Amino acid sequence: EKERVERVFAIGPAIMMKAVADLTRDKGVKTIVSLNSVMVCGMGMCGACRVTADNETKFTCMDGADFDGHKVDFTLLMERLDTYKAEEKASFARWAELEKSNLQG
Numbered sequence: 001e002k003e004r005v006e007r008v009f010a011i012g013p014a015i016m017m018k019a020v021a022d023l024t025r026d027k028g029v030k031t032i033v034s035l036n037s038v039m040v041c042g043m044g045m046c047g048a049c050r051v052t053a054d055n056e057t058k059f060t061c062m063d064g065a066d067f068d069g070h071k072v073d074f075t076l077l078m079e080r081l082d083t084y085k086a087e088e089k090a091s092f093a094r095w096a097e098l099e100k101s102n103l104q105g
Contacts, residue, residue, distance in 0.1 A: 005029050010069060014078050021069035031069035035060050035077065038084050048084070052076050
């Protein structure tokens, strides 16, 4: 007798969690995803971590970070994750400069 998988937890890149949710949807397996949205304020006021789940606006910092993977709008999530790419790159470059100067001096 085969054992039935009742629940899957997916944590990782949004595209991977989307793929997992797509695979489990047709099988009727509950799928929980842990979203890694950018969180600026941590209180839901700035909206940076906004995500659409079950056709409702949610805030990862207040309502998550775990959501039903079959209800998350992954297309919108992945678009939003790209919003701060330039700032993230600049921040990392600045951090690397500071680390380098700390190691040298």
